[in-house]
Amino acid sequence: xxxxVLSGKGGTGKTLVSVNLxxxxxxxxxxxxxxxxxxxxxxxxxxxxxxxEVTVPIPYVDNDICDGCRKCVDFCRFNAxxxxxxxxxxxxxxxxxCGGCVIVCAKxxxxxxxxxxxxxxxxxxxxxxxxxxxLNTGEPSGVPIINRLQDGDISSTNEMIFVDCPPGSxxxxxxxxxxxxxxxxxAEPTIFGVHNLNMVYELVMLFEKPFGVVLNKxxxxxxxxxxxxxxxxxxxxGKIPFDTELGKINSNAEVAVRESDEYRKLFSSLLDSLKxxxxxxxxxxx
Amino acid sequence: xxxxxxxxxxxxxxxxxxxxxxxxxxMIYNTDKEDSIYIKNTTADSAGGAGIKAAQLIVDNKVDxxxxxxxxxxxxxxxxxxxxxIYKTNDSSVIDNINAxxxxxxxxxxxxxxxxxxxxxx
Numbered sequence: 001x002x003x004x005v006l007s008g009k010g011g012t013g014k015t016l017v018s019v020n021l022x023x024x025x026x027x028x029x030x031x032x033x034x035x036x037x038x039x040x041x042x043x044x045x046x047x048x049x050x051x052x053e054v055t056v057p058i059p060y061v062d063n064d065i066c067d068g069c070r071k072c073v074d075f076c077r078f079n080a081x082x083x084x085x086x087x088x089x090x091x092x093x094x095x096x097x098c099g100g101c102v103i104v105c106a107k108x109x110x111x112x113x114x115x116x117x118x119x120x121x122x123x124x125x126x127x128x129x130x131x132x133x134x135l136n137t138g139e140p141s142g143v144p145i146i147n148r149l150q151d152g153d154i155s156s157t158n159e160m161i162f163v164d165c166p167p168g169s170x171x172x173x174x175x176x177x178x179x180x181x182x183x184x185x186x187a188e189p190t191i192f193g194v195h196n197l198n199m200v201y202e203l204v205m206l207f208e209k210p211f212g213v214v215l216n217k218x219x220x221x222x223x224x225x226x227x228x229x230x231x232x233x234x235x236x237x238g239k240i241p242f243d244t245e246l247g248k249i250n251s252n253a254e255v256a257v258r259e260s261d262e263y264r265k266l267f268s269s270l271l272d273s274l275k276x277x278x279x280x281x282x283x284x285x286x
Numbered sequence: 287x288x289x290x291x292x293x294x295x296x297x298x299x300x301x302x303x304x305x306x307x308x309x310x311x312x313m314i315y316n317t318d319k320e321d322s323i324y325i326k327n328t329t330a331d332s333a334g335g336a337g338i339k340a341a342q343l344i345v346d347n348k349v350d351x352x353x354x355x356x357x358x359x360x361x362x363x364x365x366x367x368x369x370x371x372i373y374k375t376n377d378s379s380v381i382d383n384i385n386a387x388x389x390x391x392x393x394x395x396x397x398x399x400x401x402x403x404x405x406x407x408x
Contacts, residue, residue, distance in 0.1 A: 073342065079335025082342045084367040091360055094335045 001278055004180035006165040006173055006203075008196025010037075012186045013216035013240065016250060018164040019043050021184075021274070023257045024267040026127035029156040031149050033176040034166045035118060035133035035142035042253050046123025046130035053119050054133075054148045056097040057112035061088040065109035072101035072110060093140050118145045122154075129156055142166065146175045169203040177204070182278045183211035184237065187225035194224045201234070210281040212237040214270065235277060238270040287317045289387065290349040291380055292340075296324040302375045302383060306354045307337030307361055314347055315384055337361030337401065345370065353383055353392065358401035 005018040015032075019040050022030035032040040059072075059081075066088050073081045073088075080094035081101060092115060102110045118135040133145040148154075150163075165176040177183055183204045187197040197213070204211045212235035215226055219242045229236050240246070246263065249256045256263035292309030293300040303309035308330050315322040325347060329339035337357070341364035344352060351371045365372055374395040375383045386392050 076335075077333070079329060079332060079339040082338050082345075082364045082367075084342070084345055084364055085369075087367070089364065089367060091335065091338055094338065094360065 001159060001182070001275075002161040002163060002180045003182050003184060003274065003278070004163040004165055004177040004209075005184045005186060006169075006177060006200050007167060007186040008169060008199035010167040012167075012188050012193070012196065013214075014167070014186050015040050015043070015164055016240070016246075016256070017184060017186050017214055017216070017270075018162045019255055020257045020263065020267045021271055022128050022160070022162040023126070023255045024264070024271045025160040025162070027129075027158050028127070028160040028162065029129040029131065029158040030125075031161065031163045032130075032132040033142075033146045033149060033163055033172070035135040035145045035172070036166065038132040038134055040164050041121070041123075041130055041132045043250075043255050044125035044128060044130045045253075046121070046125045046128075046132075049121050049123035051119055051121050052148075053116050054145045055114035055116050056095075056144045057099060058092050058095050058097065058115045059090050059101050059110045060113045061090060062109050062111075063087050065107050067107055067109075069106065071104045071106065075100050075104045096141075097144070118142070120145060120149055129158060131156075142172045143175050146172060150179060169199045173200075173203065174207070177207060177209060180209060182274070182281065183209045184274065185211055185213045186216050187213055187228075188217055189215065189219060189223040189225050189242075191224050194228045197225055197228060201232075210277070211235075212274070212277055215239045217242040237273050237277065238266070240266065287351070288347070288349040289315045289317065289351055289353060289384065290344045290347065291315065291353045291375070291383065292327075293324070293380055298322060298381050300380050302353070302355060302380055304355055306352075306357045307340045309340070312340075312344065312347075313380060314349060317384075317388060335360070338364055341365050351387075353387055354395065357395060357398055359398050360401060362398045 005014045007014050022028045032038040070083050073083050078096050080091045082089045117139045121132045123130050133149045135142045166172045185200050187193050213229050218239040249259050257267045291313045292303040292306050293311050293313045294303050311324045313322050329336045338360050341361040345368040353373045353375050355375050372395040373392040
């Protein structure tokens, strides 16, 4: 069962929710797909970490063989190639590694070379397998790393998998949720929070993913995010209070369910309602 | 000498377009004939790499220099590889910029930005 945790902006509590759900569900797997700023490992502090480089294929031209036909330049929909002064120029950062230019080259002047764009780290925190993706500074896309984290050949043996998504609703989030059985949207109790919730709400609707909402930083009184859910009949999975004690645990880089009985209960209960929802979705769609 | 300028419209009274890669047209002005032609920037609305493709278009049209308010890093690399000089336009019209260039009043564009890559600059 793969659960993706997402939100329209950073700082709503994706990592708090996914780390604590993973720690409540152990044995389990936590996958940090926020490859530009992975921070789940700061809380889970994995041990026995193994590292693997992530590479992407980039075309390399032999200008002695290239006859300047420009088939590759015309083919590339990302405009990563230019042909100037009888030389082909490749823009690595624009290239999406589709390999099309190599195929259309009639002279075999293009070959692919692997370029390192980042790495993945896999370790253990008690019985939580912790996977983090780290994108090298300056690289434009985290997608290859997110895909590697979820590749079949290194797929986790744990039943419960929690995916901590990057903020927003762009390509990197789409790649993070594409294999998810269920999505958890984390929302803040403000008008701005509703705007961000709506972004990921539209995304999960587009992907036709079953989903529910966790209301984080909940205080007494009006909660625009809660009202948003009620108005649309969206399942509210649970509420996390706006609590200085929880803030302190988080600031000290501790996992709340490992430090506090109150939060152990809260996240166990959240996990139970999540499991019920996923079971319901599975039976109603089978 | 042929001069290329990104323009908003296909006429000599047009404004200089604020973007190079995403300009709808390029005007190519021949200083000897005092004549101009307009070419459509076919990659103005492409998903990415518009600057590279626009620069390729400029190079293929065998211009000697480019007048533009700004230029991204990738486009500048293509233009420079073809030994085309890039001059910075002022806030006035296309024709005023051409006259300013001919009188030697425009300076080389020394600020090459890293590219907006779909994050603003429209």
